[in-house]
Amino acid sequence: MKNRITTxxxxxxxxxxxxxxxxxxxxxxxxxxxxxxxxxxxxxDFVEIGIPFSDPLADGxxxxxxxxxxxxxxxxxxxxxxxxxxxxxxxxxxxxxxxxYNPFLAVGVKKFLQKTADSKVDGLIxxxxxxxxxxxxxxxxxxxxxxxxYLVAPTTExxxxxxxxxxxxxxxxxxxxxxxxxSGKKFSPETDKYLxxxxxxxxxxxxxxxxxxxxxxxxxxxxxxxxxxxxxxxIKIIREAKTQKSSVTDIEKFLTGVRKxxx
Amino acid sequence: xxxxPDKKGRFGPYGGRYVPxxxxxxxxxxESFYKKAKRDKKFKTELNNFFRxxxxxxxxxxxxxxxxxxxxxxKVYFKREDCNHTxxxxxxxxxxxxxLAKYMGKKRIIAETGAxxxxxxxxxxxxxxxxxxxxxxxxEDLHRQKPNVEKMxxxxxxxVPVLSGSxxxxxxxxxxxxxxxxxxxxxxxxxxxxxxxxxxxxxxxxFQSVIGIETKRxxxxxxxxxxxxxxxxxxxxxxxxxIFDAFIxxxxxxxxxxxxxxxxxxxxxxxxxxxxxxxxVLHGSFSYLVFDKDGQVILPHSxxxxxxxxxxxPEHSYLHDIKRVKYESVTDKQxxxxxxxxxxxxxxxxxxxxxxxxxxxxxxxxKFKKNEHIVVCMSGRGDKDLGIILKNEx
Ligand SMILES: Cc1ncc(COP(=O)(O)O)c(C=O)c1O
Numbered sequence: 001m002k003n004r005i006t007t008x009x010x011x012x013x014x015x016x017x018x019x020x021x022x023x024x025x026x027x028x029x030x031x032x033x034x035x036x037x038x039x040x041x042x043x044x045d046f047v048e049i050g051i052p053f054s055d056p057l058a059d060g061x062x063x064x065x066x067x068x069x070x071x072x073x074x075x076x077x078x079x080x081x082x083x084x085x086x087x088x089x090x091x092x093x094x095x096x097x098x099x100x101y102n103p104f105l106a107v108g109v110k111k112f113l114q115k116t117a118d119s120k121v122d123g124l125i126x127x128x129x130x131x132x133x134x135x136x137x138x139x140x141x142x143x144x145x146x147x148x149x150y151l152v153a154p155t156t157e158x159x160x161x162x163x164x165x166x167x168x169x170x171x172x173x174x175x176x177x178x179x180x181x182x183s184g185k186k187f188s189p190e191t192d193k194y195l196x197x198x199x200x201x202x203x204x205x206x207x208x209x210x211x212x213x214x215x216x217x218x219x220x221x222x223x224x225x226x227x228x229x230x231x232x233x234x235i236k237i238i239r240e241a242k243t244q245k246s247s248v249t250d251i252e253k254f255l256t257g258v259r260k261x262x263x
Numbered sequence: 264x265x266x267x268p269d270k271k272g273r274f275g276p277y278g279g280r281y282v283p284x285x286x287x288x289x290x291x292x293x294e295s296f297y298k299k300a301k302r303d304k305k306f307k308t309e310l311n312n313f314f315r316x317x318x319x320x321x322x323x324x325x326x327x328x329x330x331x332x333x334x335x336x337x338k339v340y341f342k343r344e345d346c347n348h349t350x351x352x353x354x355x356x357x358x359x360x361x362x363l364a365k366y367m368g369k370k371r372i373i374a375e376t377g378a379x380x381x382x383x384x385x386x387x388x389x390x391x392x393x394x395x396x397x398x399x400x401x402x403e404d405l406h407r408q409k410p411n412v413e414k415m416x417x418x419x420x421x422x423v424p425v426l427s428g429s430x431x432x433x434x435x436x437x438x439x440x441x442x443x444x445x446x447x448x449x450x451x452x453x454x455x456x457x458x459x460x461x462x463x464x465x466x467x468x469x470f471q472s473v474i475g476i477e478t479k480r481x482x483x484x485x486x487x488x489x490x491x492x493x494x495x496x497x498x499x500x501x502x503x504x505x506i507f508d509a510f511i512x513x514x515x516x517x518x519x520x521x522x523x524x525x526x527x528x529x530x531x532x533x534x535x536x537x538x539x540x541x542x543x544v545l546h547g548s549f550s551y552l553v554f555d556k557d558g559q560v561i562l563p564h565s566x567x568x569x570x571x572x573x574x575x576x577p578e579h580s581y582l583h584d585i586k587r588v589k590y591e592s593v594t595d596k597q598x599x600x601x602x603x604x605x606x607x608x609x610x611x612x613x614x615x616x617x618x619x620x621x622x623x624x625x626x627x628x629x630k631f632k633k634n635e636h637i638v639v640c641m642s643g644r645g646d647k648d649l650g651i652i653l654k655n656e657x
Contacts, residue, residue: 054428054559055545057437058283058444064427077557101281101544106558128281128544132271153285155447160287178285179445 004094004122005046005147005170009205016262017171017207017227018043018218020234020255021098023050023066024083025075027244033086034248035234040093042255047087048125048229051080051099058100058127060182062232065239077103081119088120096123096149104137113140123147123170131160131167138167149173154194158201165202172206174198174225182232183211187220195224215261222262230258267578272461275584277577280460281544285444294462296367301469306362313358314473317391318348320355322474324481324638329608334628337635340490341611342478342506344642351614351643352474352502353384357453359470361388364451371395371450375439377404377432377498378569378616379411380643381455386420396420399438401431404568411647429562432498432572436546456499457576460547464576471505478638479509486636492517495640496619497590498534498569500576502642507588517589520579521623523565524592532564536575537583537590543574550577566595566651567615569643597622599655602645614643615651 020039024032036047052070056063084095097116104112104126116124124146129137131150141148147170152161155178164172174195177185198206208221209229213236218228237254241247272278280290300306314320323343331339344352357374364372372394376382382398389396398415402424405412415422428434436458443452457464457471475493482490493510495503497520510516525533533539536551543552545560553561553573565571582588593601598615601622606612613621620639624631631637645652 054554055433055437057440057546060441068427071559100558102552102554102560103558105543106554106556127283128547130280130282130284130287132287133279133281151284153283153287155285155288157288164284175283175285178447180441183445185445 003145003147003170004092008045008094009171012205016222017045017205018255018259018262019046019048019207019227019229020044021048021050021229021231022234023052023063023070024080025052025070025073026066026235027069027238028073029075029079029083031244031247033083035251036087038248038252039255040091042252043259044255045227046094046096048096048098048231049080049084051077051097051103053100053103056100058180060180060232062182062235066235077107081115084119084121094122095120096125097121098125098127101126101129109137110140113137113144113146116146117144121146123149125149125173127151131164142169151175152198154178161198161201165204168204170204171226172202172204173229174206174208175210176208176221177210179210181210185211187217192224195221199224215257218258219261227262267581268461268465272465274578274581277542277550277580278461278464278548280547281549282460282547283444285447289447290460290462292367293363296363297462297466300363300366306366310359310362314355318354318358319346320473321477321481322346324478324485327609330605333608334624334631336628336633337631337637339624340636340638341641342474342638344474344502344640345611345613345617345644349380349384349387350646351380351384352471352505353381353455354387355473355505356455356467356470356501357381357384357388360451360453360466361392361394364394365392367451369449369451371446372453373397373399373439373442373450374453374455375399375432375435376455377401377435377571378567378614379404379408379415379647380569382415382420382422383411385453386415386418389420390418397442398422399425399435399442401425401429401435403430404432404435407651408568408647409650431568433560433563440546456501457504457578458499458546458548458574464548464578467501468504468508468578471501472508474502474505474640475507475509478506482638488636489513489516490636490638492519492635492637493640494519494521494620494623494637496521496570496616496642497575497579498572498616500579502640504576504578506640511587518587519623520588520590521619522590522592523567523570523619524594525564525566527594528592531561533592534563534565534570534572535592536573537579538592542580545574548577550580551575551583566598567619569614569616570619591623593619593622593626597626599652601625602652611641612645613641614645615648617642618645
């Protein structure tokens, strides 16, 4: 079978990618399923499903909070695998797991990837697993036809960007600013310069993320990239919603607005 | 034994760099500066001068006569890191790292701290060099190690309370890493133990190795032999690596690391990753760690803030697996008993962390042979712990 991510990217044309992130189990697993549906209705291209971790050191306050709520709710990996199988009952939207490395080790990398494939998830993003440490998981992911998205950062050196480019399957994730997710740092002319440089250096599609919080941000970043990832802002919308029910419409409305700004 | 770590920063399978991409370039930069500094005469001279005049090295090697009488078996010596400026071994490492920061031109310093000893040692060197200093400290530790917080502030450091997770060392470390990712270009992260991504476990060990080098030299000079056993407590493991390193190739010297068993290894309230954990990844390296079946880190417990950590440095994991070091554990209660006993017998108030090493010696004195020579690493002094002791008396 072909990988849903690469298949999608092959026929993308000029369309910009909109990739939302939701922490699985925040505020409940049932709600996560509804957000994924809402995202698809809003015209999102892929969905990142966050695997909550006790020590999310690359995350800012919003995703830390969401992870804590999910874990306080006793969210387990098995429930997350069940969630994605539920998504697959009605949707072929490409799904990625975004999660820290220790849960992979706890289950066993091989078994984890088998389960990922079985639950029809298409790609992995592991923020604390740089290329240098990921040979084992990359080989196993290849065998299971799961794509590996690596991150590049504004501090990544030229030569290393090439290596990351060569090892990526699917798309590259460009961290826009030095910081954690939900960073309040402003995008600057430096950001544009960095994205333009990536456009020249990468022969994969790449999305920009960390701190994207409005349709205007998305539009700006997509000018020199293939799209955006939005995470912390969505958690914030969910936290600020009047009720859980209205959080679903709030999410859909926001993402629809971002989609419009990208066309 | 082969050189540790290898080129990829591995001690056997342990170590490595499990960090966000953003900090990789800085780790490379740090590693190359450190390599240069190690060969640089000027750096070495400056380091040695600070060791001598600022810290007060060499630290004494002390024969604990009354404890030896009490035990009625082995001869016990203390390597007196409690005599160092700021009261613990931590200052050896912060002096080394701040010199590196200076050579690299970075003037904003961050650190994590548990017991406050590393925070205090960092605040101290920052004051000395006129660098900005931000120390992350779990809220729980802020209370239990208050005197150190007051000292850090007096020295001009900003102490930031960490409210996430267990509000202890683990979360302070995560928060320091988040700061580092955010301010990576102008900030130097002074890590306080032999943990974190490569090259930190190597670099911290090297700066602490002066403990073992002095112990070996002074013991030989004075007693014309080497000790039979060396005992040190293990939190992240820096005082232990510091005193072990010079003896790793001396196969007749038995090395013993003591983890914190908290309320006991049969409970969930402990901080003993080698006894009860499995290899995993936290804070940048692959090493033994206490976590559940889904990989979530289990909150540790120890009465001693400096040992209250769910992980351990990667080199210890390796030395454990190849059985070069034997790792044991003692409970909160045993450590408290040792704290009081040694205070009364020797007129030295040990840190609660160091009391774990002492407790291993005291709790079961029959296991030691008559006239064995044992050096205990007195990693720090216990002034900071009086609050906890008084609370426990009640
Ligand atoms: C006096 C003392 N000993 C030991 C430790 C534990 O750290 P390590 O295992 O790195 O020596 C600490 C940590 O704060 C300490 O203050």
